[in-house]
Amino acid sequence: MSFAQLVFYGFAGIAVLAAVMMITVRNPVKAALWLVLTFVSAAGVWLMAQAEFLGLVLILVYVGAVLVLFLFVVMMLDINLAEMKEGFAQYLPIGIIVSLVVFGLIYLVVGPEHFGLDKTGLPPVHGEDYSNTKAIAVPLYTQHAYAFVLAAVLLLVGIVAAIALTLRRRAPSEALYQDIDAQVRVCAEDRLTMVKMAPEVEPDRVEQGEAEEKRS
Amino acid sequence: MFEALQQWLSGWMWDWLAILITLLIQAVVVILPIMLAVAYLTYAERKVIAYMQVRMGPNRVGPYGLLQPIADAVKLMFKEIVLPSQSNLYLFLIAPILAIAPAIAVWAVVPFAPGWVVADIDAGVLYVLAIASITVYGVVVSGWASNSKYAFLGGLRSSAQKISYEIAMGFALVTVLMVADTMNLSKIVEGQQGGIWHWYLIPLLPMFVVYFIAGVAETNRAPFDIAEGESEIVAGFHVEYSGMAFAVFFLAEYAMMILISYMTAIMFLGGWLSPFEGIPLLETLFAWVPAFWWLALKVAFLLFVFLWFRATFPRYRYDQLMRLGWKVFIPLTIVWVFVVMLLHYFKVGPWFN
Numbered sequence: 001m002s003f004a005q006l007v008f009y010g011f012a013g014i015a016v017l018a019a020v021m022m023i024t025v026r027n028p029v030k031a032a033l034w035l036v037l038t039f040v041s042a043a044g045v046w047l048m049a050q051a052e053f054l055g056l057v058l059i060l061v062y063v064g065a066v067l068v069l070f071l072f073v074v075m076m077l078d079i080n081l082a083e084m085k086e087g088f089a090q091y092l093p094i095g096i097i098v099s100l101v102v103f104g105l106i107y108l109v110v111g112p113e114h115f116g117l118d119k120t121g122l123p124p125v126h127g128e129d130y131s132n133t134k135a136i137a138v139p140l141y142t143q144h145a146y147a148f149v150l151a152a153v154l155l156l157v158g159i160v161a162a163i164a165l166t167l168r169r170r171a172p173s174e175a176l177y178q179d180i181d182a183q184v185r186v187c188a189e190d191r192l193t194m195v196k197m198a199p200e201v202e203p204d205r206v207e208q209g210e211a212e213e214k215r216s
Numbered sequence: 217m218f219e220a221l222q223q224w225l226s227g228w229m230w231d232w233l234a235i236l237i238t239l240l241i242q243a244v245v246v247i248l249p250i251m252l253a254v255a256y257l258t259y260a261e262r263k264v265i266a267y268m269q270v271r272m273g274p275n276r277v278g279p280y281g282l283l284q285p286i287a288d289a290v291k292l293m294f295k296e297i298v299l300p301s302q303s304n305l306y307l308f309l310i311a312p313i314l315a316i317a318p319a320i321a322v323w324a325v326v327p328f329a330p331g332w333v334v335a336d337i338d339a340g341v342l343y344v345l346a347i348a349s350i351t352v353y354g355v356v357v358s359g360w361a362s363n364s365k366y367a368f369l370g371g372l373r374s375s376a377q378k379i380s381y382e383i384a385m386g387f388a389l390v391t392v393l394m395v396a397d398t399m400n401l402s403k404i405v406e407g408q409q410g411g412i413w414h415w416y417l418i419p420l421l422p423m424f425v426v427y428f429i430a431g432v433a434e435t436n437r438a439p440f441d442i443a444e445g446e447s448e449i450v451a452g453f454h455v456e457y458s459g460m461a462f463a464v465f466f467l468a469e470y471a472m473m474i475l476i477s478y479m480t481a482i483m484f485l486g487g488w489l490s491p492f493e494g495i496p497l498l499e500t501l502f503a504w505v506p507a508f509w510w511l512a513l514k515v516a517f518l519l520f521v522f523l524w525f526r527a528t529f530p531r532y533r534y535d536q537l538m539r540l541g542w543k544v545f546i547p548l549t550i551v552w553v554f555v556v557m558l559l560h561y562f563k564v565g566p567w568f569n
Binding site: 040053 | 232338339342347349359371372375376379536
């Protein structure tokens, strides 16, 4: 067994195990963490296939950002685990039927008869100067530039919609808004007035002081 | 040197075992000095802040208190690790590992001098960014698993903060990649050859500032340490941790501090290149200095700036921190990406040709 095979089977085994754990674990936070492990090991498998850009972006985007937001939401849910377990046996037959149907469909489309070295041939082994980043970037920005821009616009619309849905404008009288620019621009002259005035001395105090001086 | 070792080993054992042993030795050679640096960074932090506040700092253990970090480590190792009841035991114990594992794994691609790198991969910048983005899990998981309100708040704050500042950080790195035309860290340094005025610091000055400040926020350091915020949420995500489990979080934080300093030095300050390249007299005068020393010097200065920040600035409020990240840094970096793009396209100045 070569070292590459050892690493590949390690990542692949962890990916399958973590995926199974992800769908069987009851606690949603733990499920999200198993999903993290699945992504990380899938990224490892991609790295083994010389797709280092895809593998690292999978970690950067999905593990580093998307799933953190998932966890952020899931952790704040107050879920009663006992309640979730109710009705499990009742829905089990339907669940089994649905999952069998889905499995059958997937088997028809991506079953083992569509794959194998005689069908696809050996994957090309790239030389040392092969850059996965360039291999993805060049077709993306030339051949598929149109689709790429459309996808970007779609995402932008999504962002605008999400912000528009959650943005609440309140009247200035209702909420205290902080205008940081105004705060920064403030200088001492705007707020502070120095007043010059003659010293006020209470007459009887002066007499007392003189009396004390005499005593000493 | 390591290739020779691997060849010698594979002469009398399985190939995969030989590779594994070589990798392990390489890992130890990199990790051990970093852990030592982390230990003495804590000492430096206490001394620097102490002198800034007109105090003495640690001065009892050994000459000038130099053995203080070792005393601290021994103390922490022998302390009991308290496991809070009702906490999620496995996640509670995994969280410190999740914090330190990426902080160490990142060092695999960081070059220390020409050729001194474990894995000289082409996607080095991307690897550092990807692995550094995983460090957030240590904080989030510890916050949730501790079953404590304070820890939970710390974890939530930290997750939002790190995601926000990662975007600005990523954009700042994109400008560096555009100027350098490569993602390989060693080649980025080589691209800055030819004296201090060829460093990316000058054409990308705003990005240097954004990257370093975002780095301070990424490592949860003052003035952005709201995940800890001892005046509001006691100690944030690590309230419930004690002994070595607590220390591991600190190891991770300081290792990430050193990493951010290294990355800043490599990306913007010319890495291991001498600042006197191309200056007639000074170049020959400083020719004897080994490449690694220049890098170490730059990293030491940046680490000093980290400590300087902590001693100088009061902690940001949470909404101010988010405003700085989203409304100041991200627009600034996006605009600068376009500026660099135009400069690069029209081949302006000595840097973009």
